Amino acid sequence: MGSQKRIAKELAELTESPPEGITVRLADESNLYNWHVYMEGPENSPYHKGTFLVNLNLPTNYPFKPPTVSFGTKIYHPNVTNDEKGSMCLGMLRPDEWKPSSKIVAVLQFARQLLAEPMPDDAVEGRIAEQYRTDRKRYEEVAREWTRKHATGKKA
């Protein structure tokens, strides 16, 4: 079906010319719909030097439904749920805002940008958002600490 054709092409493009700080691999070679994305923490962010595993799941009716993005590596961030799911909420991935002409690489770049610039107004972790706003220094300390603890051991 068309969705596989499109996913295969997007994957090929991402593998041939990966965007900065992002490496993509299929979680299971026989399944196009689950991707492992290794995302390097952007410079000038407390996540720098960490590598985060991001799970990208594509619905079978992709691209008419948006992909979902979740962190497999624990991360201290206002926009990522601090639980075993590690869900990340991106506006562009809401079903009513999603455009079938958007591409996965744009989603991943947007997610990585969010590491550099959290959006406390759209936070899923209110406490971290509050800290980000009022005590940036402490937020960065904790985020850096978590990065060191969880995101530097390579792989997850």
Added chain:
Amino acid sequence: MAALSPEELERFQKLSNEFEPDIQGPLVSVKQSSNAIAADYANADPTLAAKTSALAVTHSTSRIMKGDGNCGWRAVAFGYFENLLSLQDALLIQREASRIKSLCTLLDRVGQQEHLYEIFVDATDQVFSELLEAVNQGIRDESFLVESFNNEYNSSAIITHFRLLTSAWMKLNPHRYQAFLSMPLDQYCATQIETVKTEIDEVGLQALVDGVIEGSGFAVEILYLDRSVGEAVTPHLLTPSRPSPAVIRLLYRPGHYDLLYRAEPVVNMTPVVNYQYGMTSDYTPWDQTALGFDMNSQLMTIPNLMLDPSYTLNVTPMVPTCSSPYRVPSPQEVYQPPMQTQPIAPVSPPVTPRISAPPPPPITTLPPRSSEGPQIRLNPLVMKSNLSRSLPVTTPFKK
């Protein structure tokens, strides 16, 4: 009653956020009697009741679109392909398939990438192939189209294709639409047109018709079912007024579009209709290119010129609905009326892509005339007294 706990409130909020109305029925229904629509309104507002029962007489059948946020898009797309099937013209289908394909240049020009949009184009292409095969086998039954459109993937892909084309068309012709939008055009396209399930609004519909459908020469007409004064639904033509080989008729109820079909017994007197079509099609270059209604803003300002319901009603009987055996174009066959009042070929400037008027068959014997009404109908524009004074009769004016 005990107050809800925060957990319960949260749960209800979540349920409410995730609520999707459970809409019954197929994406595209089979043709059904319009009496069903009338029955829906029988106990409603008297105006609506009167309008729907009148509608069931003039437009005896209808096709219901699922109200899932795509009904308007789906109605136009389905109506377009369905008309291609009923015209049974293989050449036309091939021409339309390549015209739609060529619109990919619009997508490229606004920066859409082929590897992202090709699967949508493929789905549309597939429908054209199915149509062609059906016509080559003489199949007139549209159930395969209904089936195709009820496949969620196909339906979404075709609609997305049409959405992207519409968006590209709008971005390339912003002056035609920006004034009607309450937000910047790019934002409108991103949030209303290119999304998956945002219902089409009037501006989007006009752009879809202008950018995607109009090149086929098909007419698109909306019949508005609202509470305005009157006993019949209000028709509105979205395409330039001109003889069209087919009409896509939409029924609009606030927030929803369906397809409508006329009761068409009268039109089936084949030879006469074709003869009339031959006469009237000769007017096509005359009113189309010389007057350029769609470009002439003065003419466009004449109130109700395009909206006049009597006008559309007059035009439609000229439309052949069953001319299939006669539609193989061949220059020798072109029927020239004896009284040609103006030259055709040299005058026409490059016109917007439209299908050339199909030549009628050579008339050997005229069939006996029926007693009902005049057999040769003039272009209604000619009969409009206010216009005829301002229009040249012998020499078409050029720009």
